[in-house]
Amino acid sequence: MKILTCIQKSPKSIKEISSETNIPISSVYRIIQIFENxxxxxxxxxIAIAKFRLFQSKGNFDMLHKKLYELFLS
Structure with missing residues (x-):
């Protein structure tokens, strides 16, 4: 939830997400990969041009929360 809240309003890099949420970079990468998939x-x-990617949550927060709940608890 911290990550989705962090990227809800504006796109951020993995490093920015990690810094703002105090979640280790390796964990942020794993969670972002789940969200992407x-x-x-x-x-x-x-990534080929700028050597980095920015991520932003897609859709409204309640819908994403429900999708996460279904993903991990079903």
Missing amino acids: NDMLLLKGD
């Missing part, structure tokens, strides 16, 4: 994020930037 379940179409929960908007991806900004291009």
Whole structure:
């Protein structure tokens, strides 16, 4: 939930997310990958050009929370 809240209003890099949430970078990468695989994020930037990507939550917070609940508890 911390990560979704952090990226709800504006796109952020993995490093920014980790810094703002106090979640280790390795954990942020893992969680972001889960979100990406379940179409929960908007991806900004291009890793080939800019060497980084920015992530922003996709859709409204309640819908994403419900999707996470279903993903992990079903």
